[in-house]
Amino acid sequence: MPEKIAPMLTKKGKYGLKALVHLAHLPPERLAFVNDIAVANNIPKKFLDAILAELRNAGFVQSRKGKEGGYRLARPAPDIKVGHVIRHPCSRRPARSDPLRKPDQISALRRLR
Numbered sequence: 001m002p003e004k005i006a007p008m009l010t011k012k013g014k015y016g017l018k019a020l021v022h023l024a025h026l027p028p029e030r031l032a033f034v035n036d037i038a039v040a041n042n043i044p045k046k047f048l049d050a051i052l053a054e055l056r057n058a059g060f061v062q063s064r065k066g067k068e069g070g071y072r073l074a075r076p077a078p079d080i081k082v083g084h085v086i087r088h089p090c091s092r093r094p095a096r097s098d099p100l101r102k103p104d105q106i107s108a109l110r111r112l113r
Helices: 011-024 034-041 045-057 082-087 103-112
Strands: 061-064 070-073
Touching (some): 011 034, 011 045, 011 061, 011 082, 034 045, 034 070
Antiparallel strands (some): 061 070
């Protein structure tokens, strides 16, 4: 990943991209087990479970439960743009607060949201 993009992504975002790339290399009809994705990409399994659930809710992946279950891309790999994944809220770091604002102003702004 280019160095300019990497600092803007959370670990969740980086791992999500890794999981999507892993799934993109599989035949479209094949499902991948979470554990296989986790081991192949050095991602903690419990963390990957949560990431894949968010990617499923966002429409990037599909899942099937059970013994024959697993994950696959929800649409063809060329139709999934990296920019869409990066712009997904789970992938981005929150904007840094303005260092000129006082902490009480920042918390007041957060309450207004």
